[in-house]
Amino acid sequence: AQKITQTQPGMFVQEKEAVTLDCTYDTSENNYYLFWYKQPPSRQMILVIRQEAYKQQNATENRFSVNFQKAAKSFSLKISDSQLGDTAMYFCAFMKHKVSNYQLIWGAGTKLIIKP
Amino acid sequence: EADIYQTPRYLVIGTGKKITLECSQTMGHDKMYWYQQDPGMELHLIHYSYGVNSTEKGDLSSESTVSRIRTEHFPLTLESARPSHTSQYLCASSENRGGEQYFGPGTRLTVT
Numbered sequence: 001a002q003k004i005t006q007t008q009p010g011m012f013v014q015e016k017e018a019v020t021l022d023c024t025y026d027t028s029e030n031n032y033y034l035f036w037y038k039q040p041p042s043r044q045m046i047l048v049i050r051q052e053a054y055k056q057q058n059a060t061e062n063r064f065s066v067n068f069q070k071a072a073k074s075f076s077l078k079i080s081d082s083q084l085g086d087t088a089m090y091f092c093a094f095m096k097h098k099v100s101n102y103q104l105i106w107g108a109g110t111k112l113i114i115k116p
Numbered sequence: 117e118a119d120i121y122q123t124p125r126y127l128v129i130g131t132g133k134k135i136t137l138e139c140s141q142t143m144g145h146d147k148m149y150w151y152q153q154d155p156g157m158e159l160h161l162i163h164y165s166y167g168v169n170s171t172e173k174g175d176l177s178s179e180s181t182v183s184r185i186r187t188e189h190f191p192l193t194l195e196s197a198r199p200s201h202t203s204q205y206l207c208a209s210s211e212n213r214g215g216e217q218y219f220g221p222g223t224r225l226t227v228t
Contacts, residue, residue: 043221044219044220044221045206046219047217089156102215102217103149103161104159106158106159
């Protein structure tokens with residue numbers, strides 16, 4: 001069975017600094033999708049970034065980028081030039097490529113607090 | 117903001133009461149999901165639906181039930197609420213394989 005591990009329960013970062021959130025996963029699948037979701041305090045969960053396992057190039061979305069290491073089964077998120085609005089719970093998630101219901105497997109989350 | 121809505125946002129109710137948590141989406145998505153999430157913790161899938169008249173239980177055992185009579189509506193019902201049901205319930209929907217799930221704002225349920 002697939003498993004997602006996020007080893008950083010909480011992190012504090014100074015505004016404008018960069019921060020990396022770690023995620024490792026365990027799977028025997030070759031094709032799959034990986035996601036980082038963000039859940040701000042009292043606001044809706046939203047997708048930050050998505051990576052398809054068959055793509056070697058790391059995904060980027062503005063200040064957000066991933067370091068995808070398929071052999072190591074590692075999928076870290078880097079936030080550059082952090083802003084106060086980045087304060088949130090961040091969840092790493094996994095989805096098998098061949099699954100009919102598009103179920104996500106979730107990590108336990110990392111609480112990120114950006115300090116002014 | 118995604119077009120997915122949940123009501124009520126907050127609910128405090130006594131033990132033994134029947135409750136229905138509402139979830140609606142206007143995006144025409146076939147797949148819909150209910151998650152249970154304790155504060156600051158991971159999400160656990162409790163129900164999902166492929167489409168109209170199709171529902172399945174998720175990985176986390178739950179005493180709740182769901183229905184999917186219309187594409188846009190996916191309500192969750194607890195026949196007899198208990199304090200152990202106190203949690204946040206998140207509804208989500210998705211369209212394409214490998215695509216994102218869109219989440220509602222959640223219902224924070226407290227059973228006294």
